[in-house]
Amino acid sequence: MKEVKSRYEIFRQKAHIIIYGTNTVAGRLFDLILLGLILLSVLLVMLETVEGFDIKFHKQLVLLEWIITVFFSIEYILRIICIDKPKRYIFSFYGIIDLLAILPMYLSYFFAGSNLLMIIRALRLLRLFKILNHPHFSGQSLQLKNSLIASRGKIVAFIYFILISCILIGSLMYVVEGKEAGFTSIPISIYWCIVTLTTVGFGDITPTTPLGQFIASIVMIMGYGIIAVPTGIVTAEIAKSEFKRGLQTKRHHCMNCGKDDHSENSKFCYHCGNELDEHS
Amino acid sequence: MKEVKSRYEIFRQKAHIIIYGTNTVAGRLFDLILLGLILLSVLLVMLETVEGFDIKFHKQLVLLEWIITVFFSIEYILRIICIDKPKRYIFSFYGIIDLLAILPMYLSYFFAGSNLLMIIRALRLLRLFKILNHPHFSGQSLQLKNSLIASRGKIVAFIYFILISCILIGSLMYVVEGKEAGFTSIPISIYWCIVTLTTVGFGDITPTTPLGQFIASIVMIMGYGIIAVPTGIVTAEIAKSEFKRGLQTKRHHCMNCGKDDHSENSKFCYHCGNELDEHS
Amino acid sequence: MKEVKSRYEIFRQKAHIIIYGTNTVAGRLFDLILLGLILLSVLLVMLETVEGFDIKFHKQLVLLEWIITVFFSIEYILRIICIDKPKRYIFSFYGIIDLLAILPMYLSYFFAGSNLLMIIRALRLLRLFKILNHPHFSGQSLQLKNSLIASRGKIVAFIYFILISCILIGSLMYVVEGKEAGFTSIPISIYWCIVTLTTVGFGDITPTTPLGQFIASIVMIMGYGIIAVPTGIVTAEIAKSEFKRGLQTKRHHCMNCGKDDHSENSKFCYHCGNELDEHS
């Protein structure tokens, strides 16, 4: 009995290394195959909606989807089995995505059309970032993430301000242009204003009166100019974090108190006053 | 009589805390309810213009609008009563907006359609910034505002230059393309030029002659390139203010060697190891 | 005779102060009236091309244009008379523009339609920058101009690279999409590619085949991404010049050799080694 358990233990450990590890050849290969299957699976869901394609290859598509779903199901169960704290995985971001990626196919057995939900599998593609677990890459991602988090407040305030402007300008355009030009209601006019301000410019609704075109011109120049604001915010934030990183490059390590974020030309620890060693 | 006055005084003080305060639970709750009502009110005005919706729920819409208007009216009166210098409020930005937010509904009693002006209530949504009176947030807003003010001159000069270019290019396109292609007059051609230069590109008017398309290509590349100018101006301004803020966070001055560019949390001079005084 | 000459001299001096000066009330007033007339004149040319408007007010438009042209002619002659080196003015940028602004109206006497050339008057609007001769404003303009000149080389290289890409992608799209989809020739396909890459997106020509849409997607993401390049170049340039200006703010002046671009914490002149005075 004990031997069986230990065999199971060995299997768990091996599976853990293959599924969660990225340093061994087997682990890396597993990750690549998984990523390939996710990609294939996303492609299949897309192709299923292309009419000409679906009619010709419907059976093959469904078969492939079932094969991939079964593979993903086994992978999901193994992930739970071979980890020490399964709850932590199950309720993590990737754990929930992994579950949501297999459920729709089984649901499609009961509800037709629910297999479209399988597109959620696209979120599994984010695993690539986990696979690319290179310290250099992670550092850059983290830096970018921190910059975006730091500038979050300003960006939200900016968007809030933009939306209030769009409500006011949209209403104005509704009054100026009227229903004939396509500005059939204030919500539609606000939609037009967003389309214009963000410089997308679909052209499905366009002003036709001179006054409307004049207001539209102002909106466009506004949109062209104020894109500088989010760009400026994010750039300044990235530049700042880049600058900080630059200062930390030659990290002196204090032998006395352990602080290591001394600036490049420091001779003494800023924290305890201990003299810093050149090569530490 | 005196007691009545004092009771009135107490009421005024309580109202002041609820309406103007943001630190008590009641004050914060009032702000949230107010913001919710403003949002609801803006939504109502929008929905009123959606034909299908207005026909079905016209009575309910009007009723709700009257209820909100009465609430806003009471709030407006209370704001005047419970403040010590009512004139300062009445003629402030928010005071005028608050008045303009209630007038249209009463005017609609006399002039049909004037209730559309109620969309001005969207401006009351700016109150959110007042409610979010957090020092961290205010500091960031102020910094952003100052950066924009500092770059105002350059941005205006840039837009002025853009407009002169649009006049010249628009006239050129009017001559090149002519009335058949939709370039019916110079103002319309200038409108097209703004649409193109700002990379909005509605597509309602497009050049059809080879020469016109060649000029359009130049305009587009110009527009694509010179967006760098406002962006660069604002970014540099934000980066500068960010940089200054970084410098202003308590400069420690070393009493021994005079170095003063220590980082914020330094206790010892990085140059000579001397202990830094807290208040120097 | 001598008195007449001196009277003429006095007139010339007065005219010079009014026309070229910006510090006296008369000079400033003259500039404002001139700018107003230029604006009016540009508006007139525009309105002349608006059909409904021209039919109604043709006579008034022509009359006003003649009045303004005569005024501009007198101004031009006065500018030549009351300056000491008239040739320098005549062959300067503004001098040529001023001449080109009056010629078309006289030419329209012989050639119908040549009065459209009067739109060149829009270039006279650039005079505003001369009128706003404030040192603060000039400094900012100069800084912006220098930044753009400094980044000129990189921007031209970038646009050259973009154009080569557009030729290749345009040809590819011509082969992929063919004449039915609107890609009737390689030049048209290149035009489409510029429209797409610069994120203008008129929508007059759009890909219809899956492969074409795939290539278009790549072009769009490219265009969305590489706008970062000119922006980055200009921003870095502006930030650099901003940074330099920051260093020069507290300009120490060397009493010995006259150099004044010492950095803020300099104690000795970097050029001659002379000790710098604190308050110089």
Added chain:
Amino acid sequence: MKEVKSRYEIFRQKAHIIIYGTNTVAGRLFDLILLGLILLSVLLVMLETVEGFDIKFHKQLVLLEWIITVFFSIEYILRIICIDKPKRYIFSFYGIIDLLAILPMYLSYFFAGSNLLMIIRALRLLRLFKILNHPHFSGQSLQLKNSLIASRGKIVAFIYFILISCILIGSLMYVVEGKEAGFTSIPISIYWCIVTLTTVGFGDITPTTPLGQFIASIVMIMGYGIIAVPTGIVTAEIAKSEFKRGLQTKRHHCMNCGKDDHSENSKFCYHCGNELDEHS
């Protein structure tokens, strides 16, 4: 026999100077003529696809193309002959392009239509960068190239993230809008999402339901906001390299007090007034 060889050697050397050199008048002239011929050749291929033009001037076009092709062939052979390590040239980027530029014309003798491949000649226009072999220009190009390479990782991660978002949003729009509005399949919906997110906005497919327009608005604001990310990355990178370049311009080191952050043209230490050594 020996004399013949030496004559051939002299010819090779002369050809080498003319073809590869950029410092002599002949070399520079050759480069300019070559660039002109490349441009002309690219123009010819373009014009051949313009129907009206091709019918009129078909014979002349073909003749000119053959002349240029023969010239390019001779140039290609000479380039191989007069270089010491011909293999290195043949398999270099420019060598392959040069070969690809002449092959299509000869192939068109056997396969009709293959002369369209001649558009590859546009890549030969990149030679301009080689001709502009000015150290100042090269330095700037290199700096730009390095900045782009340094920010490559972040940009790729950003685009990967964008694509996953487009898959999810595209699928959502396919469900919301359906086939009537033009969202005929998920790939088409993803194409629409890329068109919208990159702010291109062709307008060939546009949402028509309120929910679809709401989602579209979010996509547009997203696209308008997140363009800040690649811009920020590249700008910070360029600014950093610019900053480093600034630091590297000859650091003078004061022999007396050790300060080494003197500006480029300093002759004396700004801190102690000691004369700076030229080569320190």
